[in-house]
Amino acid sequence: MSETTVTPDRPITVEETETAPGFIGVNVPRKEDRRLVQGEGVFVDDVKRHGMAYVHFVRSPYAHAAITRIDVSKAVALEGVYGTLLGEEVAAETDPFFQIAPPPAGELKDYALAVGKVRHVGEPVVAVAAATRELARDAADLVEVDYEPLEAVVDTEHAADPGVAQLHDEAPSNTIWQGNFDYGDYDAALAEADKVVRIKRLHFHRFSSTPLETSGAVVEYNRGTGQWTIHSNNQFPGFAIIMMGPALKVGMDKLRFVSQDIGGGFGNKICTHVQLVALCLLARKLKRAVNWTEWRTDQHTANSHGNERVFLDVEVPVRSDGTMLGFKARMIDDCGAFTRYEPLGCIIWAQVTPGVYRWRNVRVDFSQVCTNKSPCGPNRGYSRMQHLWFTERVIDIVAEQLGLDPVEIRKRNYIRADEMPYETPNGCVYDSGDYARCLDDALKLIDYGSIETRRRDAESRGKLLGVGIGSTLDSGTNNFGQSTIVNPELQFSGNNEVATVKLDIFGEIVVTLGTTPQGQSHETTAAQVVADLLQVEPDDVTVRAGHDSYWNSHAGFSGTYASQFAVTGLGAVKGATEMLREEILKIGAAVLGAESTEEVELGGGFVKRKDNPEAALPFMACGAIVNANNAVLPLELRDITLNCRYVYVPPHQLPDTERKYGNLTLTYANQIHACVVEVDPETGVYDIVDYGAVDDCGIRINPQIVEGQVQGATAQSIGAATHETFVYDEDGNLLTPNFYDYHVPHALDMPPMKTSSVESASPFTPLGAKGMGEGGGAGLSAVAAALQNALQGAGRPIVTSSSNPYHRVWELLQNPDESRSLVSVDER
Amino acid sequence: MTEPIRSQLIAVEVNGERHERDVEARRLLVHFLRDDLDLTGTHVGCDTGNCGACTVLVDGVAIKSCMMLAVQADGSSIQTVEGLAPDGELHPLQQAFTSFHALQCGYCTPGMLMSAKHLLDHNPEPTEAEIRRAIQGNICRCTGYVNIVEAIAAAAKGGGA
Numbered sequence: 001m002s003e004t005t006v007t008p009d010r011p012i013t014v015e016e017t018e019t020a021p022g023f024i025g026v027n028v029p030r031k032e033d034r035r036l037v038q039g040e041g042v043f044v045d046d047v048k049r050h051g052m053a054y055v056h057f058v059r060s061p062y063a064h065a066a067i068t069r070i071d072v073s074k075a076v077a078l079e080g081v082y083g084t085l086l087g088e089e090v091a092a093e094t095d096p097f098f099q100i101a102p103p104p105a106g107e108l109k110d111y112a113l114a115v116g117k118v119r120h121v122g123e124p125v126v127a128v129a130a131a132t133r134e135l136a137r138d139a140a141d142l143v144e145v146d147y148e149p150l151e152a153v154v155d156t157e158h159a160a161d162p163g164v165a166q167l168h169d170e171a172p173s174n175t176i177w178q179g180n181f182d183y184g185d186y187d188a189a190l191a192e193a194d195k196v197v198r199i200k201r202l203h204f205h206r207f208s209s210t211p212l213e214t215s216g217a218v219v220e221y222n223r224g225t226g227q228w229t230i231h232s233n234n235q236f237p238g239f240a241i242i243m244m245g246p247a248l249k250v251g252m253d254k255l256r257f258v259s260q261d262i263g264g265g266f267g268n269k270i271c272t273h274v275q276l277v278a279l280c281l282l283a284r285k286l287k288r289a290v291n292w293t294e295w296r297t298d299q300h301t302a303n304s305h306g307n308e309r310v311f312l313d314v315e316v317p318v319r320s321d322g323t324m325l326g327f328k329a330r331m332i333d334d335c336g337a338f339t340r341y342e343p344l345g346c347i348i349w350a351q352v353t354p355g356v357y358r359w360r361n362v363r364v365d366f367s368q369v370c371t372n373k374s375p376c377g378p379n380r381g382y383s384r385m386q387h388l389w390f391t392e393r394v395i396d397i398v399a400e401q402l403g404l405d406p407v408e409i410r411k412r413n414y415i416r417a418d419e420m421p422y423e424t425p426n427g428c429v430y431d432s433g434d435y436a437r438c439l440d441d442a443l444k445l446i447d448y449g450s451i452e453t454r455r456r457d458a459e460s461r462g463k464l465l466g467v468g469i470g471s472t473l474d475s476g477t478n479n480f481g482q483s484t485i486v487n488p489e490l491q492f493s494g495n496n497e498v499a500t501v502k503l504d505i506f507g508e509i510v511v512t513l514g515t516t517p518q519g520q521s522h523e524t525t526a527a528q529v530v531a532d533l534l535q536v537e538p539d540d541v542t543v544r545a546g547h548d549s550y551w552n553s554h555a556g557f558s559g560t561y562a563s564q565f566a567v568t569g570l571g572a573v574k575g576a577t578e579m580l581r582e583e584i585l586k587i588g589a590a591v592l593g594a595e596s597t598e599e600v601e602l603g604g605g606f607v608k609r610k611d612n613p614e615a616a617l618p619f620m621a622c623g624a625i626v627n628a629n630n631a632v633l634p635l636e637l638r639d640i641t642l643n644c645r646y647v648y649v650p651p652h653q654l655p656d657t658e659r660k661y662g663n664l665t666l667t668y669a670n671q672i673h674a675c676v677v678e679v680d681p682e683t684g685v686y687d688i689v690d691y692g693a694v695d696d697c698g699i700r701i702n703p704q705i706v707e708g709q710v711q712g713a714t715a716q717s718i719g720a721a722t723h724e725t726f727v728y729d730e731d732g733n734l735l736t737p738n739f740y741d742y743h744v745p746h747a748l749d750m751p752p753m754k755t756s757s758v759e760s761a762s763p764f765t766p767l768g769a770k771g772m773g774e775g776g777g778a779g780l781s782a783v784a785a786a787l788q789n790a791l792q793g794a795g796r797p798i799v800t801s802s803s804n805p806y807h808r809v810w811e812l813l814q815n816p817d818e819s820r821s822l823v824s825v826d827e828r
Numbered sequence: 829m830t831e832p833i834r835s836q837l838i839a840v841e842v843n844g845e846r847h848e849r850d851v852e853a854r855r856l857l858v859h860f861l862r863d864d865l866d867l868t869g870t871h872v873g874c875d876t877g878n879c880g881a882c883t884v885l886v887d888g889v890a891i892k893s894c895m896m897l898a899v900q901a902d903g904s905s906i907q908t909v910e911g912l913a914p915d916g917e918l919h920p921l922q923q924a925f926t927s928f929h930a931l932q933c934g935y936c937t938p939g940m941l942m943s944a945k946h947l948l949d950h951n952p953e954p955t956e957a958e959i960r961r962a963i964q965g966n967i968c969r970c971t972g973y974v975n976i977v978e979a980i981a982a983a984a985k986g987g988g989a
Contacts, residue, residue: 033926036934037918039869039909043935046868133863134854212873212881212969213935263871263935264969296874519933519970704929708971712932715972739878739967747960747973 022532024767027704031523031543032261041261042546044216047231049289052218053082053129055282056136057275057292058143059302060118060125063154063372063732064165065147067116070126074142080131081139083286085278087115087125093281094247097274101343102487105176108168110338112247112277118147119167119337120372121733122302127278129290152372152732156334157310159369167337167370176335176368177343177486181350181660183425184361189325193317196826197398204386205803206308206334206726208379209716210744211518213263214294215272215303221283228280229256234272235265235516236559237549239341243273248280252549260546265518266716267378268304270561271340300737304377305726307345308334309386316398317361322409326354326361326425327394333368333386338375343368345376347485348383351475351664353426355391356435357413360425372732378561380716381474385777388472389802392781396468396788397798401825406469406785407443411436414471421763427661428475430668431698431770432760435471438672438694442469445692445754446674454676459793463678465689466790470673470781474697476563476771477666479652485660494652495666497568498555501530501576502643503584505627507605507620509534511543511576512551514558515569520709520773522565525701526573529767533577534584535602536619555647563771566701567667568648571766575646583640587622590637651764667762667770669697673714675782679790684810686787688718688751693779696758697772698765703757706772710755713776719745721783725803791816798823838902842867843911851898858882860898861908869909869938873967880966883939884908890946892965909938912945920983921945930979932970940966944980953984 035041072084090113099106109115114125126143130136151165153174158164160175167174190196217232234240237257245252262269275292283290294303315328331349335342346368353362381388399409415422417434424430451467458465481493498514511526523545527538534541544551547558560569585597588607592615594600600607606616625632626642633640655662676690693714700706723743727735736742761768780802787809788799795816801808812819839848842865849864861867861884872894873879882893885907912919921944924930931937940963947954947962954962959980960973968976 027929029926030929032934033931034918036931036937037909037922037925037941038913039867039938041869041934043868043871045862045872048866132852133859134852210969211933211935212879212967213871213933214873261934263873264933266969293872296876296879519931521932708929708932708975711972711974712970716969738876739874740876744967744969745972746964746967747977748964750973753972753974 023528023538024532024701025699025703028524028528028538028702030521031527032521036261043213043261043263044218044231044233044259045293047218049218049220052289052291053131053286054133054136055127055129055279055290055292056140057124057298058126058128058140058145059298060114060121060123062118062147062149063121063152064150065118066150067114067118067125067145068148069146071144072126075128075139078139078142080135082129082131082288085113085127085282085285087111087113090278090281091115094277095249097243098246099339100483100487100490101176101339102489105171105339107170108339109170112274120302120374122298122374123337124278124302127282129282129286154371154373154728154730154732156308156332156369156371159334159371167372174369176339176370177346178367179346179660181362181364181366183353184326186326186328186361186363189317189361193325194320194828195318195402197316197318197401198824198826199314199397200312200822201800202311202314202390202393203801204309204389205801206305207720207724208268208304208306209266210299210742211264211266211268214296214299215269215275216293217276217279218289218291219276219279219283220289221280223287227254227256228283229258230276231258232272232276233259233262233269234276235262235269235518236561237516237547237554238556238558239270240273240276244277247277257547257549259516262516262518265560266380267382267561271304271375271377274340297738300742301734302374304379305336305374306379307376307383307386311390314394316394318398318402322402322404322412324357324359324398324413326359328363330365334371335368336373336375337370340375341377343486344483345383347482349387350426350660351428351478352384352388352473353428354424355388356415356471356473356670357391358415362425373728374734380713381774381777384473384475385780388777389780392470393784396785397823400788400798401823407439410439410469410471427663428665429663431762431764433668433670433696434758434760435670435672438670438696438758439469441756441758442672442674442692442694445756446676446690458678464681464790464793466677466679466786466788468675468782468785468789470778470785472671472775472778472781474563474669474671474772474775475665475667476669477567477650478562479664480557481652481654481662482664484657485655488657493654494649495568496555496557496647496649497572498553498558498645498647499569499572499576500553500643500645501573501580503580503619503623505623507618507623509536509541511541511573512553513543513569514547514553514555514572515560515565516547517560520560520565521702521705522569525570525705528701529570529573530577533574533581536605540605552645563774565771566767566769567765567771568650570701570769571648572646574766575648576644579644579646580642583642583644584619584622586637586640587625588617590634591617666764667698669695669770669772669775671695671775671778673778673782675786677783677786677790679787679809681794681813684806684813686806686809688783691751692754694756694758695772695775696760698762698770699759699768700757701767701769706757707755709773710775711753713773714753714779715745715750717776717779718751718783721780721802721804723805796820836899838899840901841905843907843914853897853899855898856894857896857898857901858893861893867908867910871935871938873935878967880943881936881939883942883966885942885946888949890943909941912941920986921980924979924983928975928979928982930971930975936966936968940968940976948984956981
């Protein structure tokens with residue numbers, strides 16, 4: 001078995017933190033709030049254009065069917081209807097979307113509208129554009145589509161079985177991707193084990209973060225230049241452009257992405273390139289701007305879902321003292337009907353292969369299947385959340401089976417603070433962290449010492465009390481090179497983000513970002529970094545709201561996704577501001593007659609001579625000289641523009657695709673949650689009566705903003721654990737298609753939530769910060785563990801699903817042996 | 829046979845300003861506000877009346893404007909989020925929302941503010957449970973409600989700043 005050391009020949013970039021104490025680390029009020037609390041934000045449906053058409057999609061009522069006839073004549077005859085778009089037009093005018101999967105699955109054809117066949121309920125078949133929202137719906141009702149239904153494939157575990165209907169004719173089976181991951185020496189670990197715990201099946205369910213603003217766009221086409229302007233809430237324009245350019249057969253300069261305020265994203269707004277292509281075609285065809293605002297029911301039925309996953313034939317070799325040596329499992333991921341961002345989920349879980357544990361021997365057979373359900377896409381915690389829930393279930397089931405304490409077994413197996421940076425068996429390098437300390441802090445938050453007293457108190461009231469822990473990682477600043485592990489032909493690697501910072505003619509400091517924030521407060525935190533570096537106040541810094549790919553602040557991977565702004569976005573801001581600072585110092589030195597920039601410094605919006613602070617040049621004068629009076633400057637300073645652009649590129653390397661080995665992300669924030677539940681054994685109804693969340697994301701630029709992310713992410717995982725689930729019937733109908741049936745937490749549903757933090761600075765990032773925001777998945781584990789703990793006195797059922805609504809708990813209470821039969825221990 | 833009436837002239841007062849418009853009988857109040865009057869601060873987050881992003885006050889009562897037809901509002905006085913700070917000075921609730929970081933993406937915020945205003949107009953000193961009950965018809969997907977509840981409590985105590 002291998003040792004837990006960082007490979008010596010692996011270069012590690014440790015950057016010095018140069019910023020002086022100032023606004024970094026302070027709860028500066030958000031710059032975004034003033035417009036948002038007054039209803040003066042600009043969200044996508046607030047954008048209006050003269051003569052704009054409203055688009056409504058005619059959608060499939062079948063999960064799987066051949067389209068035999070489409071007739072739009074009645075719809076287009078309706079007064080006020082501007083036109084329609086059909087799949088056959090899309091197939092003629094665009095190429096199918098680029099596929100990440102290698103052949104044969106990579107041969108499948110995915111277009112902006114269904115072509116010849118539908119593969120999930122809600123799939124867009126025809127687009128109708130009309131003068132009003134209401135008329136567009138009326139016209140859509142008049143479109144006639146005939147279908148020949150086909151067998152619906154809905155069962156993840158058996159989607160690839162012989163004889164099951166095929167979704168994509170071009171691919172020979174419903175298996176999208178399969179790969180074996182083998183790290184350490186699993187066979188030796190098995191031979192060495194004193195006990196082997198076996199779990200037949202665990203299930204991570206399908207849900208999504210369901211941002212309150214649905215997807216949408218206003219698309220304009222400039223016929224003179226052939227350029228589209230896409231006002232949208234797409235959260236990853238870099239990816240959308242990579243997908244849309246080839247489909248529309250244009251370069252990226254023809255696709256101008258613009259957004260200001262976005263009403264939540266959580267990953268669910270990454271894969272809207274499909275609808276955006278339909279809108280581009282309509283805007284060009286109809287010669288008018290088009291608006292598409294997705295209805296909530298459409299968002300649930302046919303937009304991004306989080307990946308569903310089953311874990312089969314799990315095997316865990318354990319020593320008698322509770323040291324776990326690794327695990328073996330077969331995992332099947334269900335990506336729904338199309339591979340829009342997939343099969344990247346087949347490698348992204350491997351960022352956190354051993355979770356937070358010192359497990360060195362891992363053997364995973366990972367496959368992904370397509371089914372007649374809504375396509376999946378990234379969802380807060382994307383692919384790692386599923387895997388980390390699995391690692392936490394494993395540890396609690398092993399503890400239960402071997403009679404070990406859940407706290408002690410964690411501490412025995414956690415990676416230790418003195419082992420950081422820690423290289424995992426598959427080559428990921430966890431940058432920093434102290435998981436045991438975070439666990440102690442989480443237990444303090446829920447007053448763990450009083451649990452037995454509270455358990456007896458609950459029992460006196462006829463309730464069963466349980467405690468559970470969730471330990472997760474939020475890996476951020478991903479290395480797109482990991483895509484080559486799923487498809488070695490791909491030419492993606494590294495990562496980047498860009499910012500520009502300028503000092504303009506009136507002395508204003510203006511920052512542009514390449515990101516597309518959806519509530520993550522980028523305007524505020526960017527201003528904090530700039531203010532510290534230029535020795536001004538955050539109020540002196542204007543950060544442009546939103547994103548525009550024409551601002552020259554767009555890099556290939558621009559967007560807001562995958563927990564990285566504090567690293568890539570602020571890294572770019574820091575880089576650009578340092579360039580600007582140097583230029584301001586040069587101008588100041590020249591004007592103030594200093595020999596070099598060493599003799600001047602910044603302060604209060606001035607460049608000052610260090611030896612005579614009275615000799616000071618205001619920033620306004622610097623801006624005016626360079627922009628409008630530059631003949632006064634010596635020739636050697638005429639290349640100064642005071643408009644600085646910096647692209648932050650993390651120190652990633654190409655992974656070893658053969659071994660599926662390498663550092664897949666730059667930072668690894670961690671979260672330890674502790675949850676206390678009280679269950680009514682008569683009904684299965686339970687309450688979360690206490691909850692503590694500890695987050696360590698390195699240096700926090702703005703602690704209040706970080707805490708807000710922690711609270712929000714936790715609420716989402718509690719919602720997912722207790723109520724939220726996309727349930728399909730056997731015919732592929734979604735039974736929870738809106739907020740009426742899909743219950744997200746309301747104010748009364750939320751438990752008392754306590755938070756605290758630990759700051760383990762990342763040695764690898766410009767500011768010591770780590771990406772964060774996706775760490776709430778710990779709640780799914782903590783709730784599952786707390787329920788299993790509470791039911792110890794009621795037949796000891798094993799919690800095997802991430803979805804635990806009241807009726808599921810009731811089922812566990814009614815038949816505990818059913819779940820226990822899935823688990824066994826081999827004594828050696 | 830006479831054609832059924834498809835539209836109707838309505839008169840409403842919105843944030844103190846009177847508007848007369850001929851509206852389609854089926855037009856939702858929220859679309860009347862957003863599309864006809866260009867008051868886009870009131871948002872739409874669902875199609876089932878669950879999310880509360882479209883909450884406005886109609887004659888002082890908090891209602892979900894996606895669950896009311898514009899013609900039903902004829903003759904009423906409506907207050908939307910745009911009316912909370914008419915002179916640019918933030919309402920105590922708006923100030924408290926920013927002080928307590930009660931918003932992230934800001935999409936639910938206008939509806940949340942109007943529900944909170946309705947609560948405080950009728951119950952100036954609410955308990956935490958009363959605050960949570962008052963906003964249970966407003967979904968927020970970003971915050972977990974912790975800071976929203978604190979902000980409303982602070983505004984009630986005059987501690988918005």
